Amino acid sequence: MSLTSTTADGTQIVTVNAERIDAAMAIQFKEDMRSTTENGPDRVILDLSEVKFIDSSGLGAIVAAMKQLGQGRKLDLAGLTPMVDKVFRLTRMDTVFDLYPSLPDAQAVNRVES
Amino acid sequence: MVDSFSCSFTATELAARTGVQDVVNRLREMGVPEARADEVQIALTEAVNNVVEHAYAGMDVGDVRIRCNLDPEQLWISIGDAGVPFKDGQLPAGTRQDLNVSLEELPEGGFGWLLIRELATDVQYERNDAGNNLSLRFEIQMRNAKPA
Numbered sequence: 001m002s003l004t005s006t007t008a009d010g011t012q013i014v015t016v017n018a019e020r021i022d023a024a025m026a027i028q029f030k031e032d033m034r035s036t037t038e039n040g041p042d043r044v045i046l047d048l049s050e051v052k053f054i055d056s057s058g059l060g061a062i063v064a065a066m067k068q069l070g071q072g073r074k075l076d077l078a079g080l081t082p083m084v085d086k087v088f089r090l091t092r093m094d095t096v097f098d099l100y101p102s103l104p105d106a107q108a109v110n111r112v113e114s
Numbered sequence: 115m116v117d118s119f120s121c122s123f124t125a126t127e128l129a130a131r132t133g134v135q136d137v138v139n140r141l142r143e144m145g146v147p148e149a150r151a152d153e154v155q156i157a158l159t160e161a162v163n164n165v166v167e168h169a170y171a172g173m174d175v176g177d178v179r180i181r182c183n184l185d186p187e188q189l190w191i192s193i194g195d196a197g198v199p200f201k202d203g204q205l206p207a208g209t210r211q212d213l214n215v216s217l218e219e220l221p222e223g224g225f226g227w228l229l230i231r232e233l234a235t236d237v238q239y240e241r242n243d244a245g246n247n248l249s250l251r252f253e254i255q256m257r258n259a260k261p262a
Binding site for chain 1: 155163213218221228
């Protein structure tokens with residue numbers, strides 16, 4: 001699973017360089033997110049703009065990625081494509097995460113909640 | 115007029131990924147509108163993942179058999195496997211879980227059946243000597259279908 005990470009202005013941006021987060025790669029995604037976000041800034045933005053498809057396993061892996069950040073840190077999601085957005089809405093997981101239409105939209109909100 | 119086709123593939127995660135994509139691409143070619151085809155892909159992926167993860171658990175991996183029947187108003191997809199039956203012979207309810215909980219208590223699973231029940235118009239399950247047969251019905255408003 002290819003993830004790219006950059007840190008700027010106290011925010012870590014993790015870009016998923018894959019078209020799918022599905023059952024075949026959910027565990028790898030979760031592990032890669034753990035190593036990528038370890039000891040990083042409090043706010044992490046996950047850029048999903050290249051991801052065209054996600055299934056329930058991928059959704060669970062994103063929840064797990066947020067949990068492993070721990071208290072005091074936050075995972076925001078940016079750039080949800082139509083099918084990914086649909087899965088978040090149907091499962092109401094859009095109420096658990098802050099979703100932004102694009103990475104610049106997410107970066108414009110420089111906010112860290114406890 | 116009913117158009118139908120069937121296919122099968124091995125019940126592994128990677129074969130399932132390609133198999134579902136092939137089925138959905140074919141449905142698009144047959145005139146299923148793009149947005150509805152996306153929804154079919156989401157639901158079918160969950161149904162096939164269940165076969166991969168549960169039906170053949172603890173036994174030699176078998177096949178997933180897919181049959182699609184498309185008429186101008188609805189699509190029936192049947193998903194067959196030769197694996198173990200659903201627990202208690204019943205489909206999971208796919209009810210919503212409480213998301214108004216602390217971070218640690220957020221669910222990481224249980225979304226698959228919720229997605230299937232949200233997206234399919236009707237879900238039926240039959241267990242027979244050959245194994246499991248799950249049927250998903252989707253209401254469809256066809257684009258101008260290509261002539262057969």
